[in-house]
Amino acid sequence: MSETPTDERDVVRIDFGFRRELAEKIEGNLAGFCYQCGACVGDCPATTYGTTFNPREVMLKVLYGLGSELLTEDSVLWHCTNCYNCHERCPQEVKPVEVIISLKNMLADKGFYPGPVEKVIKTFETTGRTTPQSAATDRQRERFGLPPLAPVPMDEIRKLIE
Ligand code: SF4
Ligand code: SF4
Known part of the structure; x- marks a missing residue:
């Protein structure tokens, strides 16, 4: 066959x-x-x-x-x-x-x-966070009984990115 x-x-x-x-x-x-x-x-x-x-x-x-x-x-x-x-x-x-x-x-x-991802990357590279933080963020956290966000160790983050 x-x-x-x-x-x-x-x-x-x-x-x-x-x-x-x-x-x-x-x-x-x-x-x-x-x-x-x-x-x-x-x-x-x-x-x-x-x-x-x-x-x-x-x-x-x-x-x-x-x-x-x-x-x-x-x-x-x-x-x-x-x-x-x-x-x-x-x-x-x-x-x-x-x-x-x-x-x-x-x-x-x-x-x-895509563009929005590029924006997140840039925010992370400059602030160490994926979303921008402002005084409004702290006010919201306070409203929910949360402590203010701790400062970001940017030197460490820059080294990790490199
Ligand atoms: S992480 Fe969530 S969105 Fe992504 S594939 Fe899994 S279930 Fe779907
Ligand atoms: S649930 Fe797990 S095993 Fe099932 S299709 Fe998705 S990845 Fe494959």
């Missing part, structure tokens, strides 16, 4: 280089334990914005090593809010959010990040 010839369009070529690079960033091949159950999708707020973002699909692309589809200038990964719901849901302890954060770091290394 003759075998059906393979259609080139059906072949998935695993990019092992991308997988290795990602595994180094997250200290382990976390996505390798994903068995595609979809539990991470049910409670993911980022799937409800009418986008194509889906953490299970992200993990599948990681498994296939499809870095070229994930690390794009208009990457859908920025829709992830880092809420950690998927981390709590995953029965395999894949920590999808950690994988996604590492992918975001890879995007940032390439200079691919």
Whole structure:
């Protein structure tokens, strides 16, 4: 019996280089334990914005090593809010959010990040915080019985950034 010839369009070529690079960033091949159950999708707020973002699909692309589809200038990964719901849901302890954060770091290394993220980076570089603080912040904290925020050790932060 003759075998059906393979259609080139059906072949998935695993990019092992991308997988290795990602595994180094997250200290382990976390996505390798994903068995595609979809539990991470049910409670993911980022799937409800009418986008194509889906953490299970992200993990599948990681498994296939499809870095070229994930690390794009208009990457859908920025829709992830880092809420950690998927981390709590995953029965395999894949920590999808950690994988996604590492992918975001890879995007940032390439200079691919949206304007609002650039603003957060600049605020962090200048103040050591991700959101600007003002006298209003202190007043709000006082209202809730919280102490004023401690000063940020900027010298240490600059060294860490370097
Ligand atoms: S919940 Fe975990 S195992 Fe299931 S699809 Fe998501 S990452 Fe994979
Ligand atoms: S951390 Fe990201 S991927 Fe995970 S549930 Fe929250 S928004 Fe979805």
